[in-house]
Amino acid sequence: MDNIENSNVDWRGKEYAFYSHKRCEAFPCHEIADLDDFNCLFCYCPLYALGRGCGGKYEYLPSGVKNCTSCTVPHERESYGYITSRFRDIVRFMNAYE
Numbered sequence: 160m161d162n163i164e165n166s167n168v169d170w171r172g173k174e175y176a177f178y179s180h181k182r183c184e185a186f187p188c189h190e191i192a193d194l195d196d197f198n199c200l201f202c203y204c205p206l207y208a209l210g211r212g213c214g215g216k217y218e219y220l221p222s223g224v225k226n227c228t229s230c231t232v233p234h235e236r237e238s239y240g241y242i243t244s245r246f247r248d249i250v251r252f253m254n255a256y257e
Contacts, residue, residue: 176200176239189231201233201242208249214241 170176180186180199191197206213207225215230232238 170239170243177236187234189228189234191231191234196236198234198236198238200239204230204233204242205249206232206242206245209245209252212248212252214245 177198178200179195179197180202181194181197183199186199187194187197188202204213204215204227206215207227210225213232215227215232217225217227217230220226233242
């Protein structure tokens, strides 16, 4: 997550950058040290589409499926800036297939 410090910091402390759904049937879906900082905003990580370039902790299964079970990037309170800074990368990646 090397872009996290270089991303726009105006989001820090804003309500729209964090959402925790502790009543969700799957909560917590990943192990994280402090459940009060567990961010559910990016429940389905938009960086998944970047494949190996997502910046998270993943592995590819023998079937070819990307397994993000060990990744906590989308669920960390401080990841909002990093994830939103990668939206242009997602658009470029998707445009390559159109």
